[in-house]
Amino acid sequence: MEQSWRQAKSMFAAMLSVPLFWLVVFFMVPLGIVWLYSFGENRGLVDIAFTGTWSNYARALEWDNLAIFLKSIGIAAITTALCLVIGFPVALAITFAPEKVKPWLLLLIMLPFWTNLLIRTYALIAVLREQGYINMGYHWGFDIVNGLTGGALGEFHALPLMYNNFAVVFGLVFVNLPFMILPLYSTLDRLDRSLLEASLDLGAGHIRTLFNVVVPMAGAGIASGILITFIPALGSYLTPDLLGGADALMIANVIEAQFKRANNWPFGAALSFLLVYMTFIAIAVQGLIERKPAGSRS
């Protein structure tokens, strides 16, 4: 598949230079500063000395913080799984929609996300809260049933939809869904349809075709969808902050507090980079798993 860079030097140089330059100068350098902070110590209120200490990491790995890490991973994983389950049929439907409709369907998925995240989250509060639309509808239905049956259901209790972990997951799915749908669509759209037809012709049902043909072939898209959803979900802090209850603390909330309230940038940097290292390990593992079947196929 690939070509050695020596075979087309000028094009290679032209194509690589810009992204590489951007990545190094406008990303690696700013981030490198923060990375150095993670080995630093506070000197007074403003200055940070690079002492090469590991104490920030040691503190980040204490059980209190690890527990929050694990909880955040759990919430992000549930969110990603839900996004996949909800998003896959949508991507499938868009893929097989008439060509003229496709761009509009894509737009339909993306449009809500041009509203500010904060506004969207506040909009969700109005839906989920105790006197929100869902509970209002529930109350209305409840009263009707009660009226018909003479109070068989007893006293009305609002559904606890807000200020708990359910609300956090709901909010994260609401916010991250298009990050799943777009890459899924991008891969599904290039599937060789003749293979699907062959599968159906040979008597496999739609469900079997889906799981035995479509899903394996869309592996790369699913993987990038999972990655691109999981990571922002893991790093979210506004959603748990606004929708969560008394125990809704995710790792990004702790990180944010270090950079602002606690004014402890070195510790915040260490926590952030722990997240970075962990994700790298996850990407590497995922790469290893992916490489094997891909290699055997080609």
Added chain:
Amino acid sequence: MSANGFNKSRRSLLAATGAAAIGISFGGLSACSQGKKAAAGAEEPKLNFYNWDTYIAENTLGDFEKASGIKVSMTNFATNDELFAKMKTGKTGYDVIVPSNDFVTQLAQANLLLPLDKAKLPNFKNIDPGVMSPDYDPDRKYSVPYTWLTLGLGYRKSKMPKGFVPDSWKYVFDSDMFKGRIALLSESGDLVRLGAKYLGYSVNAVTPEVVAQVEAMLKKQKPNIKAFHSDNGQDMLIAGDVDLVIEYNGDMMQAIADDKDKDLAYIVPKEGTQLNADCLCIPVDAPRPDNAHKFLNYIMEPQVGAQIAEFIGYATPNLAAKALTSPEYQNNPNIFPPADVMAKCEYAAFQGAEKAQLYDAAMTRVKA
């Protein structure tokens, strides 16, 4: 935080004044340019003002431009922490900022504030002599007092038992009376200090042992807490998600003013509370310090201060300005608590970054 409806008519009057001011500045261009000439000096007639949202009267900036020729461009921040994080690296381009008392100390200790040139601020004479040398800024070296505020409990009257008033921090910190119906402030420093206050300590005597005590108390209380809110407790109260919240008096005042059912109320608990003061300061590397001084002095004009105070509904430390305000404002116990309550209130001092980290670590464990 903006309008406090207890004085609607006055507000519309102010708005009309503002509109008239705009009309004048469009109509009388010559007058305007004269003003500019007077103000010019060495600095360009411009000022970058970094303020809390809706924390100034609508006509103030326009009037100031008319009077001095200096055009103010105001942008907003939402918390002191954000302000400090941005100021930390310097070179922000702001000329005037509005930190709270403990952050005045913190910014000053970090050498991020410009010492004020008192000769350029004759209107300091209007300020209450009692706040001219506070602990957080001795001799007002860096700060002009702007407003002061209290933390207290906002509640819904109809959800309380008959005749009951939640007059103690107990009901949010140490009681299951309102199980699942209370929301606490998520700001770790304020919350730990208020917890200490409930336990009988001064907000400035919070040792690591006291922090541990407060932490244990909050962990025990956690099942009764609906949420930790980030300064939007009044919204939760209005929406009926909770019946009792810790909030700032100004936020609650606005909620009470907008509440058509007259069902909301605010109280400073009997144990006393923590006071906060917001101040005007000039960053050490402000591009236009001269304009900044002119602006600070203008804000302390009695008439200007009075307009701002009534518009934003917070307590003013400017005695000359207070004298010009309406009796409704002057006699509002939610703005100016009675003397016996005030006797039990205190300002929280900045006690170093380690203390802030200690508070934050404790609250992280509570919320985990």
Added chain:
Amino acid sequence: MTASVKKTPPAPLEYFRRWPLRAWMVVVTVFLYGPLLSLMVFSFNDSKANVVWRGFTLKYYEKAFNNSSLIEAFGNSLTIAFFSTLISVVVGAMAAIVLWRFRFAGKSLFNAGLAIPIVVPEICMGVGMLVFFAKVMPWPQDLPWPLNLGAIIIAHVSFSFPFVAVVVRARLASFNREQEEAAKDLGASDFRALMDVVVPHVQPSLIAGALLAFTLSLDDFVITFFTAGPDTVTFPVKVYSMVRFSVTPEVNAASTILIVVTVLLTFLALKFQGSSALTAGHDGGAAEKK
């Protein structure tokens, strides 16, 4: 999914015509739009508190339109999103093509480097940008608009273009290299073959990537907050400082305007570019498959 076949059955692969998928699309649409519609409706609510309906009013639109700093923030946001998207798509596509096409020393390193912007917590990157633009490469304060937005645009491209690269690469994985070879056999230069054969193939992913980059830029608060100066406030930063205290219908009104403006702009762009351009890309893809 095993949809009972109707009287005039859809063709085997016309999943879009099958009712379970259609129903699902409707459900997802309601899920995505319900909260936003309620937000829009409440922008007409005659009450400061955003909870109970108190009657119809337009006064919050009047307020939003008279709020010059809000309008300015609005313009800044759209400008930044436009430039950031443009640069991100070009840089991201280049990165994807390099990674897909070439074998070179340090490739896995480059690949990993591209993953970092996706992985790093926003706040961490925000602080990095704050220090970078304060100490390493100070961005002049008083540049004329839109040059004063440069620092924010740079920061936005940094976190957007890797997303574009991911999306484009997923699409490239399906590309049949023989086509490019064929083009070159027919005498096309490397560059020509790339522009005429590869780029049309990845066009859907370029559009998807552009949508993603536009969204990320328009939505970003944290990194922008740390990069923004006195004259470069964006819509999210402005709104954030407004809603921290209380959500007033003015904010709803402003958001409604933002939604309407972006919808209009997108529709215009699609019309102007011609949705035929979009479908042409797809047709090309379809033709190639057959």
